[in-house]
Amino acid sequence: MRSPRLLALLLPLGLLAAACGDDDVAASDDTEPVAEASEGTAAADDSGTVTIEHYSGTDEVPVQPETVVVMDPGVLLSLHRLGVEVDGYGSLGGATPPEHAEVLDDPDLAPMGTAFEPDYEAINALEPDLIIVATRSSATYPEMSEIAPTVDLTLDEDTDYLTAFRERHEALGQIFGVEDDVAEQLDELEAAVDDVAARGGDAGSALVLMTNGAEISAYGPGSRFGLVHDLLGFAPAEEALSEEATHGEAVSFEFVLEAAPEVLFVIDRSAAIGEDGEAAAQVLDNGLVGQTPAWQQDRVVYADSFAWYIVSHSIPGMEQILADVETVLP
Numbered sequence: 001m002r003s004p005r006l007l008a009l010l011l012p013l014g015l016l017a018a019a020c021g022d023d024d025v026a027a028s029d030d031t032e033p034v035a036e037a038s039e040g041t042a043a044a045d046d047s048g049t050v051t052i053e054h055y056s057g058t059d060e061v062p063v064q065p066e067t068v069v070v071m072d073p074g075v076l077l078s079l080h081r082l083g084v085e086v087d088g089y090g091s092l093g094g095a096t097p098p099e100h101a102e103v104l105d106d107p108d109l110a111p112m113g114t115a116f117e118p119d120y121e122a123i124n125a126l127e128p129d130l131i132i133v134a135t136r137s138s139a140t141y142p143e144m145s146e147i148a149p150t151v152d153l154t155l156d157e158d159t160d161y162l163t164a165f166r167e168r169h170e171a172l173g174q175i176f177g178v179e180d181d182v183a184e185q186l187d188e189l190e191a192a193v194d195d196v197a198a199r200g201g202d203a204g205s206a207l208v209l210m211t212n213g214a215e216i217s218a219y220g221p222g223s224r225f226g227l228v229h230d231l232l233g234f235a236p237a238e239e240a241l242s243e244e245a246t247h248g249e250a251v252s253f254e255f256v257l258e259a260a261p262e263v264l265f266v267i268d269r270s271a272a273i274g275e276d277g278e279a280a281a282q283v284l285d286n287g288l289v290g291q292t293p294a295w296q297q298d299r300v301v302y303a304d305s306f307a308w309y310i311v312s313h314s315i316p317g318m319e320q321i322l323a324d325v326e327t328v329l330p
Helices: 073-081 098-104 120-126 135-145 161-176 179-200 253-259 280-284 305-309 315-326
Strands: 042-044 049-054 057-062 068-070 088-091 110-114 130-133 150-152 206-212 215-219 263-268 300-302
Touching: 049 150, 049 161, 057 135, 057 150, 068 073, 073 098, 073 161, 073 315, 088 120, 110 120, 130 135, 135 150, 161 179, 179 315, 206 253, 206 280, 215 253, 263 280, 263 305, 280 300, 305 315
Parallel strands: 068 088, 068 130, 088 110, 130 150, 206 263, 263 300
Antiparallel strands: 042 049, 049 057, 206 215
């Protein structure tokens, strides 16, 4: 890690910029030091290390490590927001949205392969003091742990989303010595979540759809994108959707019409991973979806798909999700 620089980070609530892991792009954090740490928390000692209990185990890692490898874009975006620079990065391999290119395509970052196919030789050669994996690179934790102390900052799906989100970022704060910056960012973010949630219940019933080429999938409460309902207060347009399907439940246009959502949140998977494919707006522009209250009232939100699908577990990603949702709030 190059010297951390502390940034003055004051984001007004009204200007928020959007796993959860996912298995198709691969597999698919605390307070003051304590004697015993629960999952996602950290316990500091006097030797310049901190013990992190995380998604894949428990590891003792150095505080303010000198050389750091990050194998997840969301973690890298959050660290950049916190003023922490890293040395090596394993990308997802697809195209980077222009608004994130300065961070994710930084030429000063040594390439470490991809989250799915790490370049272990390059990682070894860098001699990192710390490796961070998460979500799509989570499966590489055993191999990474043989190279250097490694933490897996995948969000625990069995934990309340906002709690897990706070835990992973507080762990970053303790590792890199930026606890105050983390606290400021999280307090502002949670205040924004509370503001959105206070109005979400009055915004009408909602349905989250993801397009993948010409195919569509739907998500309900408890699912990957269930935070729309579980965290932000929108009533579900359809209750009977599986919580387990990573990529949602395949549905038809007739299903969307029968669900009659008053708000549609649409995620374009092809756009999120930088692949060519029929755009979501084209897929949904048909006579059936056109009869839904959401379409007729112009309340279809074409979400920032990279934020929702790839980096929702980051501070910038969550800010963008809130910004997208804000557009249909009363």
